Amino acid sequence: MLNVIIFGAPGSGKGTQSENLIKKYNLAHISTGDVLRAEMKNGTELGKLAENYIAKGQLVPDDVVIGMLANVLDSKKDAAGVIFDGFPRTIPQSEALEKMLKERGQEVSIVVSLEVEEPELIDRLIKRGQQSGRSDDNLETIKSRLDVYKNQTSPLKEHYKTTGKLVPIKGIGTVEDIFLKISEAVDNIK
Ligand code: B4P
Numbered sequence: 001m002l003n004v005i006i007f008g009a010p011g012s013g014k015g016t017q018s019e020n021l022i023k024k025y026n027l028a029h030i031s032t033g034d035v036l037r038a039e040m041k042n043g044t045e046l047g048k049l050a051e052n053y054i055a056k057g058q059l060v061p062d063d064v065v066i067g068m069l070a071n072v073l074d075s076k077k078d079a080a081g082v083i084f085d086g087f088p089r090t091i092p093q094s095e096a097l098e099k100m101l102k103e104r105g106q107e108v109s110i111v112v113s114l115e116v117e118e119p120e121l122i123d124r125l126i127k128r129g130q131q132s133g134r135s136d137d138n139l140e141t142i143k144s145r146l147d148v149y150k151n152q153t154s155p156l157k158e159h160y161k162t163t164g165k166l167v168p169i170k171g172i173g174t175v176e177d178i179f180l181k182i183s184e185a186v187d188n189i190k
Helices: 014-025 030-042 045-052 062-074 091-103 119-133 139-153 156-163 175-190
Strands: 001-007 028-031 081-085 110-115 168-171
Touching: 001 014, 001 139, 001 156, 014 081, 014 110, 014 168, 014 175, 028 030, 028 062, 030 045, 030 062, 030 081, 045 091, 062 091, 110 156, 110 175, 119 139, 139 156, 156 168, 168 175
Parallel strands: 001 081, 001 110, 028 081, 110 168
Antiparallel strands: none
16 A cells, blocks of 8 residues: 655645645545644534634644544545645654554555745745635744744654655646656655
């Protein structure tokens, strides 16, 4: 089973490239951001809790996201593989994911890290905010998301470097060119 983590700062193109990966490799998609936004839209208890964190650009607490992921993962057990988009975002989340996969006789296959500089990230997210109306795509919240990424999420890169799973890919250029580089990396591990 192919387990792809797509990793990168907010606005690096994780969601965009996930869509291409799903189509080409027939993978199931788990985006913790999408799951949380759906809960918010449906006004569930989890959604109400998540809203407080997302609107401020902070991470939703680990225990909440990890608990949520276990349920979602089991719902995809018949898929050819899974793309993890926006998860893990902290060291405890990566440990939980590895444990969950191990319990199911699986492991992380590859961690694709999309590398994009901060001014470009801000530019993309502001543009998206003008169209999507996402509550976290405004300058103040974008800046907190980038700080959270630097402090809590980017240390995961070191962890995946030591496991030999990390493949850094420049995330600037056309969506198609970036996808070609990602596909090459994925094909190399198959
Ligand atoms: P997410 O939904 O994961 O949002 P994100 O990291 O901000 O990235 P996003 O998916 O939106 O952007 P993408 O890189 O696809 O998370 C939202 C919030 O939910 C988090 O801040 C957090 O509060 C909470 N959350 C989610 N997961 C969590 C977890 N595991 N633990 C705790 N909390 C969690 O960028 C896309 C934009 O760039 C698009 O507008 C696209 O059109 C553009 N783009 C893409 N490729 C491009 C290219 N090559 N050139 C130009 N533009 C491009």
